[in-house]
Amino acid sequence: MTDPRHTMLAQKLEVLPEHVAIIMDGNNRWAKNQNLTGVAGHKAGVGAVRAVIETAVHYKIPALTLFAFSSENWRRPALEVKALMDLFVFVLKREVNKLHDNNIRLRIIGDVAGLSSELQKLIVAAETKTLSNTGLQLSIAANYGGRWDILEAAKKMSIVLQQTGNTPDTICEGDFGKYLCLGDLPAIDLCIRTSGEQRISNFLLWQMAYAELVFVDTLWPEFKHQKMVDTLVQFGQRQRRFGQTDGQLVQQESNV
Numbered sequence: 001m002t003d004p005r006h007t008m009l010a011q012k013l014e015v016l017p018e019h020v021a022i023i024m025d026g027n028n029r030w031a032k033n034q035n036l037t038g039v040a041g042h043k044a045g046v047g048a049v050r051a052v053i054e055t056a057v058h059y060k061i062p063a064l065t066l067f068a069f070s071s072e073n074w075r076r077p078a079l080e081v082k083a084l085m086d087l088f089v090f091v092l093k094r095e096v097n098k099l100h101d102n103n104i105r106l107r108i109i110g111d112v113a114g115l116s117s118e119l120q121k122l123i124v125a126a127e128t129k130t131l132s133n134t135g136l137q138l139s140i141a142a143n144y145g146g147r148w149d150i151l152e153a154a155k156k157m158s159i160v161l162q163q164t165g166n167t168p169d170t171i172c173e174g175d176f177g178k179y180l181c182l183g184d185l186p187a188i189d190l191c192i193r194t195s196g197e198q199r200i201s202n203f204l205l206w207q208m209a210y211a212e213l214v215f216v217d218t219l220w221p222e223f224k225h226q227k228m229v230d231t232l233v234q235f236g237q238r239q240r241r242f243g244q245t246d247g248q249l250v251q252q253e254s255n256v
Contacts (some may be wrong), residue, residue, distance in 0.1 A: 003017070009054075009055060009058045009059075009225060009229065011229055011233070012195075013059060013229075013232055013233065013236055014236060015235070015236035016059055016060075016061060016232060016235075017059075017061060017189030017190040017212075017232070017235055018061070018063065018186040018189055018190075019062065019063040019065070019185055019187065019188050019189050019190075019207065020056065020061055020063070020064050020065070020188070020189065020190045020192065021064075021066075021067070021185045021188045021191045021203065021204055021207075022052060022064070022065070022066050022067065022157060022191070022192045022193070022194075022199070023050070023067045023070070023191070023192070023193040023194070023197075023200065023201060023203055023210070024045060024066060024067060024068065024194060024220045024223075025193055025194050025195035025197055025219075026041075026194050026195030026196075026218070026219030026220040026221070027041035027042045027044065027045045027219070027220050027221060027222055028041050029041075029195060029219055030044060030045075030219040030221045030222065031044070033219075037157050038083075039080065039083040039087075039103065040083055041221060042083065042087055044221035045220045045221050046087070046091060047221065047224070048220050048221055048222070048223045048224060049066065051221070051223070051224040051225045051228065052064065052066075052223070052228050053104070053136070053138065054225065055225050055229060055232075056136055056228075056230040057102065057104070057135065057136050059232065060076070060138060061136065061139075062136070062185075062186065063136070063139070063182075063185045064136060064137070064139070065109075065138075065139040065140075065141060065182065065204065066138075066139070066141065067141045067142050067186070067201075067203050068088070068140050068141060068142050068145070069084060069110075069141070069142045069144070070141075070143075070144060070145060070201060070202060070203070071110070071111065071114075071143055071144060071145035071148055071202075072145065072201075072202065074100040076142075082099050085115070085116060085119065088119060088131055088142065089118060089119060092119075092122040092123070092126055093122065096125075096126045096129060096130070099126075099130055099133075099138065100129055102132065102135065102136075103133045103134060103135035103136075104130060104133055104135050104136045104137075104138050105131065105132075105133040105134075105135070105136070105137050105138065106126050106127060106130045106131045106138050106139075106140070107127055107137075107138070107139050107140075107141070108123045108126075108139070108140050108141075108142055109126065109139050109142075109144055109149075109182060110139050110141050110142045110143040110144030110145075110148075110181070111143045111144070112142070112143065113147060114143045115142065115143055119122040128238060135157055137185055138196070139181075139182060139185075141181075141203065141204075144181070144203075144204045144245055145202045146200075146204055146205030146206070147202060147205065147229045149180055149181050149204070149206070150180065150205065150206055151175060151206070152179075153177075153179035153180045153183075153206075154176075154179075157171065157175070157176060157178045157179050169223050177206065178198060180206055180207065181204075182204070182207060187207055187208075187209065187210065188204055188207045188208045188211040189211060189212065189235070190211060190212050190214065190231070190232075190235045191203075191204075191208055191211045191212070191214070192214045192215075192216065192228075192231050193213075193214075193215050193216070193219070194216055194218050194219060194220045195216075195218070195219050195220060196215065196216070196217040197215070198215045199232050200213070210240070212235055212238050212240065214231045214234055214235065216230075216231065232253050
């Protein structure tokens with residue numbers, strides 16, 4: 001039998017983002033619709049994670065960042081938080097070898113020190129194992145917040161300024177950006193949020209300054225290969241101005 005993914009991924013796309021960020025939302029609502037527990041929804045969401053990774057690899061998208069657990073998610077019911085952490089442990093144990101075999105580099109961004117010692121050890125092992133991989137740069141945001149990221153970058157830069165004797169007026173955006181999570185990767189070109197919610201929820205605030213935002217009604221467990229392709233098509237149809245006028249863009253295209 002033909003794998004349906006082959007048909008879904010057969011579409012040719014001329015314009016692709018270099019870095020896609022996804023806010024994976026709707027696990028609980030999906031579970032409620034199925035008369036299941038919220039934990040079941042999070043487990044079902046793992047299938048969507050695999051689908052978007054496979055799609056990114058197929059289209060040779062250099063970087064993919066997934067928002068798994070925000071610094072605000074600790075406010076959720078304790079049983080749900082524990083289930084999420086247990087699922088994180090399970091996925092790291094089960095999936096890292098597959099990522100490594102497919103030349104994917106994995107990194108976890110966020111305040112990792114706030115996670116359990118078991119999780120921290122698994123994260124170090126996973127990042128070490130995949131460190132030299134040159135394919136998809138896959139980042140998972142866990143215990144992450146955009147404001148935290150910017151604040152931590154400011155702290156790190158202030159220490160460097162003190163050590164080097166430089167003054168704040170020597171800082172440029174490029175210098176500061178290097179101290180942020182994912183500072184070595186391209187800026188976010190496309191941010192997708194599932195489940196119909198239309199906000200970025202403190203995710204990669206600096207890195208998404210010029211990102212194209214796509215909000216889809218699909219709940220995360222149902223966001224599979226074709227849904228991902230559809231958002232990439234939508235991205236390709238956007239005109240990205242970066243502060244310029246339509247006329248300037250037309251002139252630039254005519255000079256190419």
